[in-house]
Amino acid sequence: MRLFLREHAFLILIQVLQAIAAPILFWLDGYRGMGVSLYAIFMSFVLLTIYLIYRYFSRKEFYLRLLEPMKTIDESLETIGSAPISEALQQLLVSQYRLYLEAIQKAEERQDEHLLFMDRWVHQMKTPLSVIELTAQNLDEPDSSSIREETDRMKNGLNTVLYMARLRTISEDFLIKQVTLSKLIHEVNTENKRFYIRHEVYPQLKEEKPGIRVETDEKWIFFLLTQIIHNAVKYSTGISKQIILSLYEQSGEAVLEVKDFGVGIPLVDQKRVFNKFYTGDNGRTYRESTGMGLYLVKEVAERLEHRVELDSTPDKGTTVRIIFSKTQNLTAV
Structure with missing residues (x-):
């Protein structure tokens, strides 16, 4: 209703000015019969009211549509009334939607x-x-x-x-299957054997419950673990000679934990370490930091519906956990 009144405010104002001006003109012309003038004014307002009521109810759907924001882009294709202005707007929205799809298709290509x-x-x-x-x-x-x-x-x-x-396009590349985490860790350690030796930092596996199995994508979880281990080793070099890889269950969830005893992450950086290209204080010291490792870890974990947690104490080390939900934990199945 408010939008309708705003649109017709000028028409109402013109009608009021006309109703005031007409009797004044008659009076100046010497006509003193106010009854007829008042009746004419009354009838003009009645006709205006009838016109406004008809116009509002005939375009009510149109005005309501303009006031309500669209929740999906497909709503722009819904019919919004049979009035000429409604049909014109509908054609405009359809044309805009077509151009939008063409632009999206070109961008995807x-x-x-x-x-x-x-x-x-x-x-x-x-x-x-x-x-x-x-x-x-x-x-x-x-x-x-x-x-x-x-x-x-x-x-x-x-x-x-x-x-x-x-x-x-990560979702198109997923191959979800049963993965034994201890076997996965062994494969990652074998792949990074020279990396460990070169930095003189060595992994230790602590498996509280043998044979923990989860439902995930083996290739992507291999990549996640590799990224986390590379960070742990890089920031432990020259400070500690060990990182600890732990497997355990907690409240029915499976947890894969990587703990290092390196430089740790400053408190001011901990909330931003998962941001794209963010390297923080440590990135200025370790020039090889790109700010992409933990960002990719977070993004991929979310697509796989795993959780990632990070705890860190400056000068004492960092712990990163990949947590598999109860439904993804197949150990007890």
Whole structure:
């Protein structure tokens, strides 16, 4: 109603001015019969009222639609009345919706092309890295270890780029199945054996309950654990020689915990460590920090419907937990 009155306020004002001006003109012209003038004014307001009531109820749906925000984009295609202005607005919304879909389709095509390019580029880069790594094995120390260290670093960076590019279409890449966490940890440790040796930080597995099994995507959870371990080792180098990987159940949920005894995270940074590209105080000290590791961990965990928790004490270390819900914990099944 308020919108309707605002739209017709000028019409009502003109009618009032006309009702005032007409008797004044008659009076100045010498006509003194006020009864007829008042009757004419009354009839004009009656006709105006009837017109406004008819116009409001004939376009009530239209006005209500304008006042209520759309909850979904598809609501723009719903019919909003049969009045000419309603039909014109409906055609405009349909045209806008069509342009919107075309723009979205073009954006998705560009993103798909970018993803395809990144995927091919990463795989093409891995081939020369493998050749370099094989060549380095024939070199004497310490040259061989130095070259392999750099190739490992480049491989890790390429994997991060690849997983970051795939993040938008991650749900299409999921393969949910039963995963034994202790076996997964062993595979991650084997994959990162040289990384541990190079930084002189070694993992210790504490399994409170053997054979904990969860429902998740093995490839992506492997990536998450690798990212967390790399952070733990990187920030423990030169401070501690051990990180602890723990498996246990808590209130029916399965928990995979990575604990280090390194530099820890300052309190002011702890709420932002999962933000994209945020490196914080430690990132200024450790120049290799990209601010993407924990961001990817959080994003992927949420898509997998796992929870991620982080506790840290400066100068004492950091603990990161991946928590699998009761329905994802298959240990007792």
